[in-house]
Amino acid sequence: MRQAAAKTDKQDGRGLSQVTTILFAIACGLSVANIYFAHPLLDAMAADFGISAAAIGGVVTLTQIGYALGLIFIVPLGDFLERRKLIVGQGVLSAMALIVVATAPTENVLLVAMVAVGLLAVVVQVLVAFAATLASPAARGKAVGTVTSGVVVGLLLARFVSGTLADLGGWRAVYMISAAATLIMAASLFRVLPREGSSRSSVSYRELLRSVLMLFIDEPILRVRAVLGLLIFAAFSAFWTALVLPLSAPPHSMSHTEIGLFGLAGSAGVLAANGAGRAADRGLGQWTTGVSLALLLASWGLIVLLDSSIAVVVVGVVILDLAVQAVHVTNQSIILATRPDAHSRLVAGYMVFYSIGSAVGAIASTVVYARMGWFGVCALGAGASAAGFIFWAATRHVGRSRIEAALPARRQGRPSVHAR
Template sequence: MSTTPSLRELGAPAIAILAIASALTVANVYFNQALLPAVARDFGVSQGDASSIATLSQLGYALGIVLVVPLGDRSEPRSLVRILLIGVAAALAAASFAPQLAILAGLSVIICMGTCVPQIVLPLAVGLTRPERRGRVIACVQMGLVLGILLSRTLAGIGANSLGWRPIYAIAAGLMAVSAIILPIVLPRRGTAATTISYPRLLGSLWGLLRREPALRLSCLLGSALFAAFSAFWTTVPFHLGRPPFGLDLAGIGYFALWGGIGGLASLFAGGLIDRFGQDRVSAGAILLAAVSLGLVAVDSGDYVALVVGANLLSFALSAGQIANQARIFALAAEARSRLNTVYMAFTFAGGAVGSAGASILWGSYGWPGVCGFALVCIAAAAAAFARAWFSAGRAGRDQCAV
């Protein structure tokens, strides 16, 4: 009888390939943010119109998480990943020839729906790894996600400054084609599906989890609000940096994305903070840190160093908050871990789409102060949701003691 191979048996090189593939695929959601000024000039549209690319990318990723990721419980992961990556490669190649903004926007939705591959690979890695090695494997794959988000804007900005924005899409298409060949080879073959329920029932169970689990609802609210503020900042900061007193070109904007995103790498330490202080305290700290970072970039909006510091603080706040939220939901039901993550990530990236859309609208009318104010409102919503849950939990504890 054959046995299903585990990630441990695959060895460190194969795990590294999973991390690299995660970085390359998640980059498809973010690299377009550094290209928005060039896209606006090429199509002769406003910067606000061009930023719809970032908004629809976030929305497409959220749709992919909801509609595609649950299939990982009932489909062979290697075949599913191969089909997705081939489709993404074709859509990216078509985007490099897009004749107008509307077509590029539509293709962005398709690209990012198929880019949900890391959210299929990560639960698979968790389920096939021995408990004593699970943390290191998850950390490796998550680091790939952080590096993909961090480097995609920088490399795209630098490349577009020399080549233009269209070749960046073509290069991304080639990387996805290579990933479609390599990644399925290193993924383990699963003999039997985790569930045999129908696709409609699989999707229907997502709503049931959200309805039954208050901790899941809290994590969804916190994750979506924090990511809305994060997306509002990163969608419009290229426009802010392109204006006086900065006047940066695409390469300069790409370098800012690198310097401003290094704080996200500190997410490796968030797990230790959660073990020591608990996820609720880390969530509270992430909300406070995000508010401080946005206040800094709002007050010193013309200071490059202040923008870099604020961007790093915001990046770390988002990473720490997300890890705390996932620690909260993964403690609910091990048998539903993938679907819990599906619900959480869908809300998170839908929040990112709202943040990008809101910031785009406010940028056109109120500029950078309007964007910062909107992002702070998102953080205030997260603080209100957390406070309500905290007081409710305290009241329930007091009532139980009284009984």
């Protein structure tokens, strides 16, 4: 039945159907949501366990630390083991970790379980690398953009859904329901994911991990894009982690549901993910990066006006999410085009920097907010955004010829120019 469906379904590449792409996107969305459910719940968690406002950002930071560890030790296995088993196994273990979070009796149990949630959520990156492998080279950016759209939707719905469920049944209900949904996702993937050989590499696990480091030494494009990823997600995490603190306090005094609605304002990020992937395939990766970084910096001029106009802040949120997702998809499209034999390791290396940026932004924003208020958070985010733009401007020609050579000609034999 699966083979028949594969034959009749329209293909995005040599082995990636539209149906499979959508399933990948849904799975990525749910997995990434498990990381970001906590953002609008930080005040409720702080009250439940007696954690201070300055320290509650540690919940997000520890989740990102777990995510970073998963990127280093789990994602590279996608170039070594059968991805189907790896993905399904992570899904089952993730559901177990979510149950522990939902039933955590103490702060320490909660924090350890959140590390595990982050560790296992890296299934997202295994899926992204799998999609890039299955797609044809000419449609790789499109495939990555589509799957990443699921990530964007997961980011948005995580805040809205968690806020709504928390108002209805408390913050613990969020994680119990997510555990059930994660188990259903794992079962669905088990049924539809294509089978591979049990091993696609003869190297040892230790050599596989070492090869991730070697990719950074050998590929200057990876180094540049990794630093950009760190900076944009430091800014992104600083905003979303700290946002719940002023919105839940007077004079705003918003409910978790109302705070979660801010996530929906970033729906433009879905369009950015798709558009950036297609632009990368057409050779406009550097142009897309520069414009997006400029927009990211400009967004903070609107976001800082939180106490003056919520409507203006919503516009800033749209711009911020659009810009971050556009740079993120472009980063992945560019690095995945350089080494088709190492997709999982490339994604792992890049996403380690993403996780570091997210963790630093999360803990720094709550500390800064406790001392300097919302203006301090915006100064922090704007500083990271400005650093990203300056770094891009200084390195935009690095590896240009390599990028051009890596991407295939698109139509009628025309050459592909990826960096302009």
